[in-house]
Amino acid sequence: MTLLLRINSSSRQSGSHSAAVADQFEASFRQKHPGCRVVTRNVADGSIPIISQATIEGFYTAPEAMSSELVEATALSDRLISELQEADTLLIAAPIYNFSVPAALKAWIDQIVRLGHTFSYDAGAFQGLAKTRRAVVICTFGAEGYLEGQPFAAANFVQPYLRFLLSFLGIEDIRFISVQGTTADPETVARNIEAAKQECRLAA
Template sequence: MSRILRIDASSRSHGSFSMEFADYFQKKWLEQHPDDEIVVRNLAKDAIPHIDENCITGFYTPKEQHTDALKSATRLSDTLIDELLSADVLLISTPMYNFSVPSALKAWIDQIVRIGHTFNFDADKGLYGLVEGKRAYVVTASGAVFSNPEMAAYNFLDPYLKTLLGFLGIGDVNFISIEGTTTDEKALEKSKQQAIKEIDDLVCQVPDEARLAQASN
């Protein structure tokens, strides 16, 4: 059995394309892996606070020296990092807002990117990620069509998330893009069909590790 951590970042509770296709992904996933557990964090319903001064002090203070104030300021970060580290698969659904991630998702990111927990630094290795052995799927929705070469330079969402997840140690990242949601009906229809195909292919490609392990015993 695997655990999937699903992070939903759209501010919309109705009509969100990124959530619609994350729902489709989840449905297909559970058809293939019925025993898997899905843990959902909806960042619009359950907003993550921005990191504040105590929180940052807590991030850079060894745990054994944490005062009650620092413990309390870093508690949410501890919880969110535990959720991430205990997941096998990360599914993020996110809109593009102003060419990048919504602030709701950035707030989650600021809580989980933490030295000594999800990345580290030493003189020999430099910076390295600690979130190992995971695969990520990112479902994005954008009003414009960034697969058009003349728009590609405006897309700071996919490259940012790819770099960030890679920094944490998650190199296996698959993007599913729903494009043209506010500007181009034809492109939207095309990208929706493509997304269905990509999700079907991606979910079927995943080996059921538990079953394979059982079979070899």
Template sequence: MNILQINSSVRGAASESSRVASSIAAKFAAAYPGAQIKVRDLGAQPHPVLDETALGALFTPAESRTAEQSARVALDDALIAEIQAADVVVIAAPMYNFGVPVQLKAWFDAIARAGVTFRYTETGPEGLLKGKKVFVATARGGIYPADADPLVPHVRMLLNFLGMTDNTFVYSSGLAMGPEAAAKGQAEADAAVASLV
């Protein structure tokens, strides 16, 4: 089993979303002897954002690309290869200003490639990253009811679009609402992780 862990927090060792994601990955690794965990830390090593230069490289036929364009596309290719090889994907997605960090958005932009990880059909788009179990560990300072959560619907839409429809969210909430609320949110996240496998 290949487990891919994507950390996107810029808080390093202090990141709650990364802590929970690591717990999920470790739990699966313990349950499946021989499992391999690959960690990509986008907070420590951000992937370049999708800009005009990158878009130009992607839309240039491979045989016509400059060395610089080929190198830029290769960066995205590496992320796509990782997600294609993964059986379990664990994403640490903290909430920054009611959305995902730019580092995580850049990752989604890199792995969403028409004809590779999704395709357009006569009946609409079809995700090609099927058969993967995805866990999203999200940490947030406040508490958001399910019908007013600004982050989860967006991340779930991206995952579903790419074919990763088996996705589960684990929440650490209330982290900025005082020590008692933070401890409660962390305990709830830990209890959710304990019940996963």
């Protein structure tokens, strides 16, 4: 069965523009894939802690040497990785926070990027092990000018970072849908959101 894994990372649990655009992607995806399953993770709801010492230790401990404390400390990572590995499409809703990704999204990333699970390192070469074939990233920006060729493109650490990271994991088909100017006047915001929703209808 087709599975969409949706990661919401705005701290706003209501009124989020990135979530509203992701809603459209999800609705169009459900239409195009009748019977599909959607798993949603609201990573800013406090369910994903910043990676701990025990979790890191567990990541680098051989399975047969894992103590019960390390098994427990890596259980969330196991669960998040299996969600990712089962997903055909990964949908990430990511606002720009201080020129980068929200800390909550980074916390999820630190749980799922794991040697031997989502990437390997052998003879000096990294290889992505993600089975997910496609990622769609919806980015919202309060201001304008962050896209390629625009004045603040150098301050956009969201898209180049996520593009590198997702391709490092082995996801080949990566698409960004951007909404800039979400703090502009209501007409501009409505127009920009609608343009992104239209992209979602076509991309889903």
